Amino acid sequence: MYALGTEVMISGQGAEGAWEELEQLEATLTRFKPSKLTELNQQGSLNHPPEVLLEAVEHALEIAKSTHGLVTPLILPALKWAGYKECFQAAQVEAGLPPDVADWADVELSGELIRLPQGAELDLGGTAKSWIVERISRHLSGNFVIDAGGDVWLKREELSPIDLEHPFAGESCQLLLPPGQFGIATSSLLKRAWRGGHHLIDPRTSRPLSSRWVQVTAIGPSLCTAEVMTKLIFLGAEESLEKGYVYLAFDQQGQLWRYEESWYLV
Amino acid sequence: MTGTTKKFNKAEATLVLLSACMGIGLGVGMRYVKINADTISASTTVQPASLSQTSSFSPQVNVYRQSVYRPVARTRGS
The missing domain is CATH 1.10.3980 (T-fold)
Known part of the structure; x- marks a missing residue:
């Protein structure tokens, strides 16, 4: 819907x-x-x-x-x-x-x-999309999955395979999450984008942000936090990232990286 | 988070060593339960939390270069 x-x-x-x-x-x-x-x-x-x-x-x-x-x-x-x-x-x-x-x-x-x-x-x-998704999940009991345009909030007692879309229509990667409740947030500079701009604004310049990344994903216990973390990565503020989350990013060439105190090619 | 140091006596050190071995054993066991051995070469385990952050949440998320299992959802930018 x-x-x-x-x-x-x-x-x-x-x-x-x-x-x-x-x-x-x-x-x-x-x-x-x-x-x-x-x-x-x-x-x-x-x-x-x-x-x-x-x-x-x-x-x-x-x-x-x-x-x-x-x-x-x-x-x-x-x-x-x-x-x-x-x-x-x-x-x-x-x-x-x-x-x-x-x-x-x-x-x-x-x-x-x-x-x-x-x-x-x-x-x-x-911020409101993830906030709304977490809020409405109070109506759900047992296992559930909410997928809001690629931001996923789920609770499952089994392993959860999640496809991670490639930003340049390459083959999807797959994340395998353990049982539990997770938020998986992905932001992209290629979606809601137009000639000369896109929807992610850098408040320091008041202009669409520039980044080495084109698509960023964060996975952790809160979808709200995961969504914010993706923005921080785009803004180059890795020092402010929440501990205990998993961070993945596609660069301009479509290569996948992960962050563990520094960026490593997957 | 700030780290602390502690000197162990012999009994404590033995206990710590045993706990560590059990932890590694459990970890290895879980890994083989969770991951088909044929696909390990195509995966990367992402464990961002260091040992000093054991109180924080640390999901073990495996990343495969291709879709291996039937997905329950698909994450993408929107």
């Missing part, structure tokens, strides 16, 4: 409840359709925000704080400048300089009010 701007698959007992909550969360948090988030972005503030918007923004700001602003929801004006307004297929980079990315610490957040810094807008796309 199409949701969160991508194909989503939910399998497991309780999937109906998970779908229902997914639709409710998306209706509140999307920036592509009129929502409480778009209302906040247009007005610059929102009184009595719904609880889920508060929680999602709080989550995004916590990540911004823990990554020293490298992964921040305030990149939306820069993302629009880079061309990704509503549809990336028609995206074009604007003329002139990109707008600065506002400081996450300047967002006011309370139970009664969310207020953004002047000119700032939030894009929760970098």
Whole structure:
């Protein structure tokens, strides 16, 4: 089923409840359709925000704080400048300089009010998908798999083979995970990309980031954390990576590397 | 995480050695349970956590150069 701007698959007992909550969360948090988030972005503030918007923004700001602003929801004006307004297929980079990315610490957040810094807008796309997926998995019991456009959150009592798509249509690799609950997040510079740009913004430059990698995967006990770690790798912040996660990346030539305090060719 | 050092007496050292041997034995055993011997040459074991991080989560994820088993999901950029 199409949701969160991508194909989503939910399998497991309780999937109906998970779908229902997914639709409710998306209706509140999307920036592509009129929502409480778009209302906040247009007005610059929102009184009595719904609880889920508060929680999602709080989550995004916590990540911004823990990554020293490298992964921040305030990149939306820069993302629009880079061309990704509503549809990336028609995206074009604007003329002139990109707008600065506002400081996450300047967002006011309370139970009664969310207020953004002047000119700032939030894009929760970098953090909300994994947050939503982990949240709706509370409806599922026993073994389950949620695949949200290639970000996978699963719980299984047996080994879990996961195909890792090659960025250049080469043969897939395969990950074999032990029994347990895992998040597998993959980010790519080749998806949601257009002439002169793509969807991953470097807040230090306000422009689409440049990297030696084209596709990065992180595997660990939290899908939310795994998703953030992929962004940190693209931003060259390996010193900030969470311990106990598995990191894999394809370079510009399509070669697969893994990270263990340094990068090694697989 | 910061490391600490500890001096062992003979009994403790023997216990540590025995534990280490058991750990290695278990690890090797699990490896052969999990991985078909024919495919080991095509795989790489990724174990990012060092021994000093035993309290943290450390999944043993094997990476194969090709699809060996029927996948339960496919991860990709979106």
